[in-house]
Amino acid sequence: MINRILHSTEGRLAIITLAVFTTMAILVPDRFLSSANLTSMAFQFPEFAILALAVAVAMLTGGIDLSVVGAANLSAVVAALFMNHFAGEGTGTGLLLAAIVLALSVGLMAGLFNGVLVANFGLPPILATLGTGLIYTGLAIAMTGGSAVMGMPPAVAWVGNGTLLGIPVPLVIFAILAAVVGWALKYTAFGLKTRMFGANPLAARYAAMDTERVLIKVYALCGTLSAIAGLIVMSRANSAKADYGSSYLLLAVLIAVLGGVNPYGGYGRIIGVVLAVLSMQFLSSGLNLLQVTNFAREMIWGILLIAVMLINLVSFRRKP
Amino acid sequence: MKSFDWKRNEVLVFAVIVGFCVLATLRDPNFLSIPTLTDLMRNSIVLGIFAVGAMVVLVSGGIDVSFTAVAAFAMYATTVILRDLAPDMPWPMAFAIATLIGAVLGAINGVLIAFFGLPTLIVTLGTLSVFRGFLLTFVGTLQISNLPPGMRDFSRWMMVRGTNSDGSFYSLPWAFAALVIIVVATWFILNRTMLGRAIYAIGGAPESARRIGIDVRGTQFFIYVFVGALAGLAGIIHASMARISNPFDLVGLELSVIAAVVLGGARLTGGVGTLTGTLLGVALIVLVRNSLIVIGIPSTWQSVAIGVLILVGTGLPAWQAKRAEAQQT
Numbered sequence: 194m195i196n197r198i199l200h201s202t203e204g205r206l207a208i209i210t211l212a213v214f215t216t217m218a219i220l221v222p223d224r225f226l227s228s229a230n231l232t233s234m235a236f237q238f239p240e241f242a243i244l245a246l247a248v249a250v251a252m253l254t255g256g257i258d259l260s261v262v263g264a265a266n267l268s269a270v271v272a273a274l275f276m277n278h279f280a281g282e283g284t285g286t287g288l289l290l291a292a293i294v295l296a297l298s299v300g301l302m303a304g305l306f307n308g309v310l311v312a313n314f315g316l317p318p319i320l321a322t323l324g325t326g327l328i329y330t331g332l333a334i335a336m337t338g339g340s341a342v343m344g345m346p347p348a349v350a351w352v353g354n355g356t357l358l359g360i361p362v363p364l365v366i367f368a369i370l371a372a373v374v375g376w377a378l379k380y381t382a383f384g385l386k387t388r389m390f391g392a393n394p395l396a397a398r399y400a401a402m403d404t405e406r407v408l409i410k411v412y413a414l415c416g417t418l419s420a421i422a423g424l425i426v427m428s429r430a431n432s433a434k435a436d437y438g439s440s441y442l443l444l445a446v447l448i449a450v451l452g453g454v455n456p457y458g459g460y461g462r463i464i465g466v467v468l469a470v471l472s473m474q475f476l477s478s479g480l481n482l483l484q485v486t487n488f489a490r491e492m493i494w495g496i497l498l499i500a501v502m503l504i505n506l507v508s509f510r511r512k513p
Numbered sequence: 514m515k516s517f518d519w520k521r522n523e524v525l526v527f528a529v530i531v532g533f534c535v536l537a538t539l540r541d542p543n544f545l546s547i548p549t550l551t552d553l554m555r556n557s558i559v560l561g562i563f564a565v566g567a568m569v570v571l572v573s574g575g576i577d578v579s580f581t582a583v584a585a586f587a588m589y590a591t592t593v594i595l596r597d598l599a600p601d602m603p604w605p606m607a608f609a610i611a612t613l614i615g616a617v618l619g620a621i622n623g624v625l626i627a628f629f630g631l632p633t634l635i636v637t638l639g640t641l642s643v644f645r646g647f648l649l650t651f652v653g654t655l656q657i658s659n660l661p662p663g664m665r666d667f668s669r670w671m672m673v674r675g676t677n678s679d680g681s682f683y684s685l686p687w688a689f690a691a692l693v694i695i696v697v698a699t700w701f702i703l704n705r706t707m708l709g710r711a712i713y714a715i716g717g718a719p720e721s722a723r724r725i726g727i728d729v730r731g732t733q734f735f736i737y738v739f740v741g742a743l744a745g746l747a748g749i750i751h752a753s754m755a756r757i758s759n760p761f762d763l764v765g766l767e768l769s770v771i772a773a774v775v776l777g778g779a780r781l782t783g784g785v786g787t788l789t790g791t792l793l794g795v796a797l798i799v800l801v802r803n804s805l806i807v808i809g810i811p812s813t814w815q816s817v818a819i820g821v822l823i824l825v826g827t828g829l830p831a832w833q834a835k836r837a838e839a840q841q842t
Contacts, residue, residue, distance in 0.1 A: 257634075310824065315835035317781045319576070319634070320827045323768055327820030335813045443638055456632050488654070492646025498639040502631050 202453030202505060203465045209501075210472040217479030224482050232361065236354070238474040239363035240425045241441045242467075245448035246374055247418040249466045250411055252449050253378070254391045255458025256311060256318030258415045262442045263329030264303040265423030266435050270333040272296035272424065273342040273433035276349070285346025296420045303329055304416020308409030333435035341434040345427075353428030363425050370418065375463035387411055391458030440491075447498045448473055453505070473497075522778030522830065523790040529822075530797050537807040544807055548683040551673065555685060556799045558754070559763075561692045561792060562747035563770040564777075565699050566740035568791045571774055572703075573736050574716040574783025575633035578767045579622060582644035583741050584748030585763045587614040590652055591749055592758035595661040604667040604753070611749035612742045618644055619741015620734070627733035641764070648760055656759035660752065668753045688750045695743065700788050712736060716783030772819060773798040776826040797822065 217225045224230055244261045251258035272292040279288055303325065310321040355362045378384035386407045390397040398404050427433045452469035454461030473494070480490050537544040563580060570577040591611040595602055618640075625636045660668075673685040703709035711732045714722040723729050752758040775781065776797060777790030801819055806812050 310828065314828050315831040316824070316828055317831070320775060320781060320823060323772065324820045324823035324827070327768075327772075327816045327823065331814060331817030331820055335811075335817060338813060443642060446635075446638060450635055456635055486650060488646050488649035490646070491642045492650060495639040495642035495646060499625065499631075499636065499643070502635060502639075503629060506629060506631065 203462060203468060205504070206451070206453060206465055206468045206472070210468050210475065213472050213475045213479070217475055217482075221479065221482045225479055230478060230482070234474050234478050235361045235364045236429070237478075238470055239361075239367035240422050240429070240438070241444050242367050242448070242470040243370060243418050243422040243425070244438075244441050244445040245452070245466055245470060246370060246463070247415040247422075248445045249449040249452060249454045249461055249463070250374065250378075250387070250418075251318065251322075251415050252391075252454045252456055253387050253458060253461050254408060254411050255394065256322075256408075256411075257446070257456070258307065258322045258412065258419075259319065259442065260303065260307060260322040260326035260329055261415060261419040261422070261445060262438055263326040263333070264300055264416050264419040265426065266433070266437055267303060267329040267333045267423075268296040268299040268420035269423035269427035269433035269437070270336055270342060270435060271299045273345065273427060274336060276346060277342060277344055280344065280346055286348045288346055289348045289352075293424060296424050297417055300416045300418075300420020300423070301413055302416070303419070304413040305409060307416065308412030311412060312405040312408035330435055337433075337435060339435060341430075341432040343432045345431055349428050350431065351428070353425050353430075363429075366421065366425065370421065371463055371467055374414075374418075378463065383407070383410060388459060391455075391460075393459070444473070444494070447494055451498060451501050521790075522776070522826065523787065523793055525829070526776055526778075526790065526793040526797055526826070530793065530800065533797075533800055533804075533808065537804060540809060541807050544804070547675070548681060549804075551683045551685045552803065553796065553799055554689055555754070556803060557792075557795050558686075558688050558692050559747050559751045560766070560770060560773065560799060561795045562695055562743055562750070563766070564773050564791050564795045565695055565788065566743040566747075567770050568774045568777070568779050568786050568788070569699065569703070569712065569736055570633070570740055571771075571779040571781060572716045572783060572786040573712045573733065574719065575626065575733070575736070576771070576781065577622065577633065577637045577737070577740055578771070579618075579637040579641040579644060580740055580744040580770075581763045581765065581767045582641045582648070583615050583618045583744040584751065585760055586618060586644045586648045586652075586748075587611040587745030588748030588752045588763070589648060589657075589758055589760040590614055591745075592657050592660065592664070592752060593652060595663065596657060596659075600661050602661065602663050604663040607661070607663050608746060608749055611745040613745070615745020615748065616738050616742040619738045619744070622741065623734040623737035626737060627730040641767075645764055652760070654760060656757055656761075658757045660756060660758065664749070664753045665756065668756055686754060688754055691746065691750055695746075696788055696792065703788070708732065708735065713784055716785075718784075769798055769802075769819065772823045776822060778830075 244265065247261050248258055272295055275295055276285065276288055276292045307322055307325055310316045310325070311318050351362060353363055357365050378387060386397070386402055389402065390404055390407055394404065426437055430437060448469045449466060450456060452461070452465035454465065476493065477490060480493065534545065566580055567577060588611060591607055591614060594610060595607055622637060622640055625631050626633050668686065670687045671684045672687045672689060676682055703712065711722065711727045714727055715729055715732055719729060748763065751763060773794035774786070774791050777787070777794030779786030779791065798819065801822070802815060805815055805818060810818065
């Protein structure tokens with residue numbers, strides 16, 4: 194049993210997550226385990242966790258999506274400008290719903306564009322999404338002149354700050370998305386094709402798989418997930434801006450890799466990504482309570498990423 | 514000699530640059546002048562040195578995104594060392610220290626990539642945050658505007674200096690010579706030494722390279738040390754020219770630099786890339802960053818323009834390759 198846990202990436206990760214949690218609980222017991230801290234953690238991590246989910250899905254195909262933050266901000270800016278334009282009296286629930294639909298379609302379009310570039314034009318995913326990431330961010334800058342869009346209707350606050358049956362709404366959204374994406378990857382034809390393409394693109398094509406369709410769907414999913422993350426950020430910040438969350442890109446890639454997703458494609462499980470998100474958030478909050486600066490936290494993230502890669506490498510080599 | 518090929522990226526980029534200049538001159542006749550040229554050259558120095566390093570990595574089939582953090586680290590650490598320990602050190606010594614710091618940090622990337630075989634993008638993403646985090650946590654966060662005299666002397670040392678007909682001043686610092694020297698030296702390594710041919714061979718097909726007896730690990734290690742050293746040098750030149758050493762500078766430029774290199778025809782898959790293309794790519798990116806407004810596009814559209822250039826610049830060859838492949842089968 195113990196051997197099995199130690200020999201799976203997710204098993205080791207679960208141990209790391211527990212270890213981080215226990216360490217922080219011992220170092221700062223009164224504050225780390227306080228309900229205020231636990232609640233604030235639950236509000237903090239979903240936005241970058243959803244971006245990590247998007248990057249993980251792209252990575253499963255052996256690609257990567259560097260445009261997630263750009264697509265998230267573009268969707269949020271479009272939604273915010275839309276609500277600003279039509280804002281009237283009242284809480285604006287109907288307006289919010291329309292804005293959500295609009296933001297999701299912007300995210301979907303952004304993702305489809307990435308997918309077409311990668312699948313139909315054969316651009317390397319890094320370059321395609323690097324270029325579109327600049328374009329999406331650039332469009333958001335051009336629309337706003339680089340400043341933040343404020344003056345949202347009151348209903349917007351619920352998405353990022355409200356609770357549902359006592360559970361923070363962002364956490365509920367993330368849990369649903371993780372479950373749906375995890376299920377889709379494991380039990381649907383789309384999921385199987387995604388993983389097969391990642392494991393061996395050429396074999397997938399020889400197996401008469403419509404690889405272009407699969408890739409376009411994957412990137413469309415990434416774009417839509419990014420838009421949802423963008424809406425949560427917008428609600429929590431009560432504004433939308435072209436350069437919000439610029440540090441989330443590195444973090445999202447880091448979490449996906451930490452979660453055991455193979456950057457060359459073919460292997461990765463959503464449970465791993467969830468565990469990686471949790472361990473990062475525990476580490477982050479704990480270090481924050483220990484009054485470690487943001488810069489030191491960035492350094493620790495980097496060390497963690499490389500350390501996990503090295504550990505995975507050693508354990509892969511041991512296998513026959 | 515290779516025959517002239519219209520479809521080469523270098524030719525395309527050159528055509529875009531010429532087109533840009535023609536448009537700019539039509540809208541503003543003052544555009545075509547020596548000050549514009551010296552501005553372009555001055556702004557290309559740091560970006561150009563970065564790009565040469567990034568190109569060598571791309572040619573070898575890897576990618577490095579940590580070089581800006583290496584540069585910021587070497588720049589700031591050297592300034593601190595000079596300020597606290599040896600304020601009167603002449604500039605060549607300062608440059609040597611920065612280059613050495615860069616090489617050491619590059620060696621860390623090199624060990625992880627060459628000897629542990631980790632994916633280059635992930636390693637350098639990790640070291641980017643490690644180097645930057647270490648710098649800002651343990652070395653300092655305050656910018657140093659009172660540079661040591663050695664560095665100040667270097668920044669005042671001008672290659673060309675003059676006054677335009679309308680009375681505006683223009684100048685080109687000797688730092689530009691550093692770019693020229695680096696380009697010539699890199700050209701020599703890539704095209705006239707076994708090491709350079711090994712770099713292209715690894716990028717083309719690592720397994721074949723190994724089988725013909727190339728020391729793949731040693732070559733990869735050299736590449737990352739070389740890139741680190743170049744980044745260190747670029748960092749100290751940046752601080753000397755800006756006359757301020759700010760630890761928050763430079764990081765964030767890495768994707769623009771890689772964009773310039775890719776525009777110049779280097780392939781992410783390795784084995785392909787030229788210095789001419791890289792320098793043209795840098796010139797185009799600098800033109801877009803500085804002079805977009807001259808051709809009537811507001812500067813808020815700058816990153817859209819660079820994004821479109823990347824997609825077109827890499828999309829055309831990729832699409833042509835895909836079509837050619839489809840015709841064969």
